[in-house]
Amino acid sequence: MARSDSRERILASASELFRRRGYHATSWRQVVDHGGAPWGSIAFLFPGGKTQLGAEAVARSGREVDARLRQVFFDPTDVTRSLVAFVVSSADQLEEGDWELGSPLATIALEMAHRDDEVGAACIEAYELWAQTLTELCTPQLGDRAAGELAGIFLSAWEGALLRARTLRSRRPLAELAETTPRLVKMVD
Numbered sequence: 001m002a003r004s005d006s007r008e009r010i011l012a013s014a015s016e017l018f019r020r021r022g023y024h025a026t027s028w029r030q031v032v033d034h035g036g037a038p039w040g041s042i043a044f045l046f047p048g049g050k051t052q053l054g055a056e057a058v059a060r061s062g063r064e065v066d067a068r069l070r071q072v073f074f075d076p077t078d079v080t081r082s083l084v085a086f087v088v089s090s091a092d093q094l095e096e097g098d099w100e101l102g103s104p105l106a107t108i109a110l111e112m113a114h115r116d117d118e119v120g121a122a123c124i125e126a127y128e129l130w131a132q133t134l135t136e137l138c139t140p141q142l143g144d145r146a147a148g149e150l151a152g153i154f155l156s157a158w159e160g161a162l163l164r165a166r167t168l169r170s171r172r173p174l175a176e177l178a179e180t181t182p183r184l185v186k187m188v189d
Helices: 003-021 028-035 041-045 049-074 079-096 106-112 117-141 143-166 172-188
Strands: none
Touching: 003 028, 003 049, 003 079, 003 106, 028 041, 049 079, 049 106, 049 117, 079 117, 079 143, 079 172, 106 117, 106 143, 117 143, 143 172
């Protein structure tokens, strides 16, 4: 197995496990076993330890959501439709994951952002990436100022809806966000 394959599998496993269980509840052994990587490779691939793994897993999760946002924005003149599609895909993902895969960042951010500068910085960068991407994607329809406002409001609402949906084991909070999104867009426009 190539070094890059092991590294990517470990990062993918860490991203998923941190999202499901949290940082402290996820051991090195669980990450390696889940990813099917050789045990000896983890110290070599992540010499900065679990902190490095956590920060890189957060960055990876940030890029994945960024890619999903870009994928659903198929029509830059219909921000509402694109945002609703993103919310629906989030609800699908959460339900398909048996309500264990909530926010890609919230679990680790709540646990580690205030305790570890490296993981905290990775969380900030991921949230900023999402806000920048949403602002960029919404600007053609709304303009810079309104797009920036919508990005912040929408991301906060989306994170809250994911948390509630996971807690309730129900799509309802995300369905409510999807239903409310047209009003959010009109509010900033």
